[in-house]
Amino acid sequence: MRRPRCGLPAISERSGTAVKGLTVASRDAMTQCCVIVPRNWPRKQLDQKYASKFEARREPSHEEYVMTKKTDADPSQPSLRPATRLVVGGRDPAANHGFVNPPVHHVSTVLYPTAEDFLARRSRYLYGRRGTPTSEALENALRELEGPACAGVALLPSGLAAISTALLALLNAGDHLLVTDSVYQPTRNFCDGVLKRYGITTTYYDPLIGTGIAALIRPNTRAVFVEAPGSLSFEMQDVPAIAAAAHAMGAVVLMDNTWASPLYFRAFDKGVDLSIQAATKYIGGHSDVMLGTVSANKATWERLSDTVHALGLCVGPDDIYLGLRGLRTLGVRLAQHYQSGLKIARWLEQRPEVARVLHPALASCPGHAIWQRDFSGASGLFSIVLKPVADTAVHAFLNELSLFGIGASWGGFESLAIPFNCASFRTATKWAPGGPTVRIHIGLEDTDDLIGDLERGFAALAAAR
Numbered sequence: 001m002r003r004p005r006c007g008l009p010a011i012s013e014r015s016g017t018a019v020k021g022l023t024v025a026s027r028d029a030m031t032q033c034c035v036i037v038p039r040n041w042p043r044k045q046l047d048q049k050y051a052s053k054f055e056a057r058r059e060p061s062h063e064e065y066v067m068t069k070k071t072d073a074d075p076s077q078p079s080l081r082p083a084t085r086l087v088v089g090g091r092d093p094a095a096n097h098g099f100v101n102p103p104v105h106h107v108s109t110v111l112y113p114t115a116e117d118f119l120a121r122r123s124r125y126l127y128g129r130r131g132t133p134t135s136e137a138l139e140n141a142l143r144e145l146e147g148p149a150c151a152g153v154a155l156l157p158s159g160l161a162a163i164s165t166a167l168l169a170l171l172n173a174g175d176h177l178l179v180t181d182s183v184y185q186p187t188r189n190f191c192d193g194v195l196k197r198y199g200i201t202t203t204y205y206d207p208l209i210g211t212g213i214a215a216l217i218r219p220n221t222r223a224v225f226v227e228a229p230g231s232l233s234f235e236m237q238d239v240p241a242i243a244a245a246a247h248a249m250g251a252v253v254l255m256d257n258t259w260a261s262p263l264y265f266r267a268f269d270k271g272v273d274l275s276i277q278a279a280t281k282y283i284g285g286h287s288d289v290m291l292g293t294v295s296a297n298k299a300t301w302e303r304l305s306d307t308v309h310a311l312g313l314c315v316g317p318d319d320i321y322l323g324l325r326g327l328r329t330l331g332v333r334l335a336q337h338y339q340s341g342l343k344i345a346r347w348l349e350q351r352p353e354v355a356r357v358l359h360p361a362l363a364s365c366p367g368h369a370i371w372q373r374d375f376s377g378a379s380g381l382f383s384i385v386l387k388p389v390a391d392t393a394v395h396a397f398l399n400e401l402s403l404f405g406i407g408a409s410w411g412g413f414e415s416l417a418i419p420f421n422c423a424s425f426r427t428a429t430k431w432a433p434g435g436p437t438v439r440i441h442i443g444l445e446d447t448d449d450l451i452g453d454l455e456r457g458f459a460a461l462a463a464a465r
């Protein structure tokens with residue numbers, strides 16, 4: 001027997017008629033009801049009593065009961081602001097018995113009513129790997145957040161998987177790829193390793209190249225990869241100028257937009273074709289999930305989606321749910337990371353131990369003008385260049401911090417600080433900042449407590465000189 005749903009009669013699978021005594025919830029809770037039946041049920045099988053009370057219609061691909069409330073926000077409304085989109089996007093309480101959030105579907109097999117339905121694949125969902133109500137909820141929420149130019153969103157098991165899958169989707173053997181020298185190092189490893197083995201060549205370019213990118217584009221240049229700002233060195237790229245030059249020569253633009261997220265950088269409006277998120281960072285927001293997303297425009301979506309399916313990539317439902325849950329509070333968290341990060345960056349600028357603070361929202365940062373023009377906010381991630389001092393003193397500084405953890409990643413609620421040096425992997429530019437460098441992630445702690453921690457760290461640095 002088909003399972004009863006809110007406010008509706010249960011329908012017997014065998015006879016197609018309503019089962020006596022089996023109904024759920026009151027109809028008053030709903031303003032409109034309908035029963036959607038499998039397309040292979042003859043109309044006469046419907047119990048006339050119920051057919052007169054509820055609208056019965058055939059659904060070509062799936063069977064479900066729907067209840068709708070006229071006042072439900074339409075997430076596709078162009079007027080909705082990003083903070084509202086974060087809350088309403090991808091939600092469909094009517095399809096989930098009225099519950100605010102979608103269920104976490106642990107699935108593999110989808111059952112079909114008949115052999116004919118199976119052979120014709122007549123089902124809303126085909127197979128666990130090919131999408132579920134849980135995965136659709138996050139995909140739809142992100143698509144609505146990205147805006148109308150976004151044709152689809154693919155979910156991947158990590159940020160790096162999102163990057164590698166997007167590149168694999170676009171590139172063929174013999175193609176040439178341009179990648180910013182400031183790129184996340186594992187992206188570089190993928191290009192120099194896997195892509196090279198498949199006959200794709202990569203040229204790294206100066207992140208500050210702007211329109212000069214045109215001179216590097218060859219007849220076989222298929223894609224340009226940007227990351228703004230670089231997540232260690234914080235050079236800001238002129239994405240619109242690079243995208244215009246790439247498009248003029250027939251190349252596609254991919255962007256790692258993890259630092260700003262779709263909230264603070266509208267990638268599609270700036271000419272990006274595929275926008276990538278390491279959702280492990282701010283979207284997850286709690287350092288408890290690995291997740292990646294690729295948002296694609298109309299020109300690239302089909303190829304991306306075909307590649308994801310061909311590779312058999314999918315994400316476990318619990319991880320998707322954590323991403324969706326994180327997304328709902330992204331707006332308030334990111335605003336706090338932005339505010340706290342800027343306060344501490346300004347404080348660090350005044351410290352005698354610090355030579356420079358690499359934070360695009362600071363007027364002293366070389367990329368500031370581009371940030372002001374193209375971004376509507378900043379995250380909590382930036383770097384500092386210390387005045388020359390021995391590595392042992394830098395380690396003493398970091399080891400003394402108790403509120404800042406030492407570890408990879410960022411975007412969670414907690415503060416982090418790590419030493420880094422880009423010199424060994426740069427190929428198109430020279431990394432010579434003039435002193436040791438430390439990357440800092442400002443979490444959601446009280447900024448005065450964080451400043452107190454940093455003060456103790458600087459005292460340890462002085463003692464270790």
Ligand SMILES: Cc1ncc(COP(=O)(O)O)c(C=O)c1O
Pocket residue numbers: 158159160161184231256258259278279280281290291292408409410
């Ligand atoms: C800028 C950037 N992009 C992508 C990634 C990869 O994300 P994940 O760790 O989820 O693979 C990271 C991870 O640190 C990152 O910093």
